[in-house]
Amino acid sequence: MKKPKVGFFEFTCCEGCQLTVLSLGDKLLDLFESVDIVNFREASSYKGQDYEIAFIEGSISTSKDIERIKEIRARAKICVALGACAHLGGVNAIRNFQRQSDVRWRTYGDKAWLFDSILAQPIDAVIKVDHVIPECPIDKKEFLRATASILLGKKPFIPDYPVCVDCKMKANVCLFHKPNPIACMGPVTRAGCGAVCPSVGNACEGCRGLIPDPNLSAWEEVLKEHGLSIEDILKFYHMYNGLMGVRR
Amino acid sequence: MKKMKNCVVTKRELLDLIDRKIGEGKEVIAPAKQENQANFKRIKSTREILWEGPQTVIPPKAFLFPQEEELMEYEVNDEIKVKVKVEGKPIILLGIHPCDMNGTTLLDKVFAENNLDEHYLKKREFVTIIGAECLVPCSTESFCYRKESVLPLEGFDLFLTDMGKNFFVEVGSKKGKSLISKIARKTTPSDAKKLRKIRRVRDNLFDKEQRKLKPKLEDLPKLLRENYDSPVWDEHGSRCFNCGSCNMVCPTCYCFDVRDYMELNLKRGNRTRFWDGCLLTDFTKVASGEIFREGRGARLRHRTNRKDWYLFEKWERSFCTGCGRCGKACLTKIVDPLDIENELYDRWKR
Structure with missing residues (x-):
């Protein structure tokens, strides 16, 4: 069987998802054996343009990004959003809720006029996305399993149920039930991370995106019972999920 | 034995x-x-x-x-x-x-x-x-x-x-x-x-010390059968996260999902089962995308009915042992079978 050609591409992000792929260890060799990587800035200076599968991380945040991602879409048969920035707009979209001139000035100072930055958007606001591998950064095991599914021509399994499932499977004491309760976004956030944050006592911040049918009113009610204000609740949303409902 | x-x-x-x-x-x-x-x-x-x-x-x-x-x-x-x-x-x-x-x-x-x-x-x-x-x-x-x-x-x-x-x-x-x-x-x-x-x-x-169960234990299947269309289900369901915590922590919930995972070489793979739960939205999702138990209330009703009607009748014993874990785990306090059954009973008698 001919090895499919694969490219990794980055837009506005920390490239932590590409680094996660590079830190696969032994499994990275398996990846090299299964696919032919023709474009991967974090790993190689070679820039091939003949790829069938494009793994794309980062959000769209300049008008040049829009042109570039459309070119990638035109070349690739399959486009996969890699990580929270590509999937949801990610932390980059926090800027969308601030005054844009302030944001540009703060970032670029007196060179702000050089950058045509626009509101941060997930990649599916611009192109058709075939598959999503969520999380910030992506989970190694899920990446490997999802990639194998894509190579088989199958839809990868990405859970649509909340993080509470993963947390209970780990037999964690619910963060809301600890002696000093911690407000958590787990009940409305997509699982699959193995409840990595709640398992070490940190709140879920929603980096895998909301589940398809989140009960947000019930969640907000629970947070209010725990003494959180509307502003606190908005901060939760804005961390990774500020663009929900705005997308498409 | x-x-x-x-x-x-x-x-x-x-x-x-x-x-x-x-x-x-x-x-x-x-x-x-x-x-x-x-x-x-x-x-x-x-x-x-x-x-x-x-x-x-x-x-x-x-x-x-x-x-x-x-x-x-x-x-x-x-x-x-x-x-x-x-x-x-x-x-x-x-x-x-x-x-x-x-x-x-x-x-x-x-x-x-x-x-x-x-x-x-x-x-x-x-x-x-x-x-x-x-x-x-x-x-x-x-x-x-x-x-x-x-x-x-x-x-x-x-x-x-x-x-x-x-x-x-x-x-x-x-x-x-x-x-x-x-x-x-x-x-x-x-x-x-x-x-x-x-x-x-x-x-x-x-x-x-323990909360009372108002209906008789042996009457639970009948109570649930006759209250299939009770508004209680949607009232409780409206505050359900469909997080499945009640299923995960239940000593008698035994549903599972089976997934196949291939390795990258597409030669070796494994078939693995995972805990699943009837409160999860995609529990009843089929390959073509339909979900045939839509509605939070309907899913909550299904779980309660499994415990104290369907399986109760089939095995002649309640499938809720009263351990209290689901009531503890539920953040919006809507799932506890005893609470639900008492509420159904109160409204039913009126």
């Missing part, structure tokens, strides 16, 4: 015996403290055991029907090679509460029905269950007394009741009998009398 002779052991001797087993490398799993709750852990000493509660976050079913369990591995070359994984290892589950022993007994029935689930049954074969009677309620959420679950039906190897210096021991199997053969002594009439008194006190205490 054939009833075997009860006996008495001194607490010290039994605990020393278990500690010696642990020293010899035996895997002993018991409830131990975890933050402000508890969990089953492999213990290094019987001193770690939390006998009276609080309740463990998840029930002991995890040792018979793990959260994630590889069922088979396969290799696809010119021919397909399949290796089914049916494995068990000898462990002792110690300090199991009656609600959980009854939960396990129900799982034993379910997994041995029609198509024998050899993955479960193999693990079950190797497990020794030493139960411990609860003399005080483990939590404010539990209502085992209302579900006739303060004593185990069967499904244990040994069942201990704390009588001060001694344990009164009900022997449920040969495995249990041989474990304590060297330290057991015959019961006397005064032991039996003491046990009856302990249980009378316990019954009174549980009756006083």
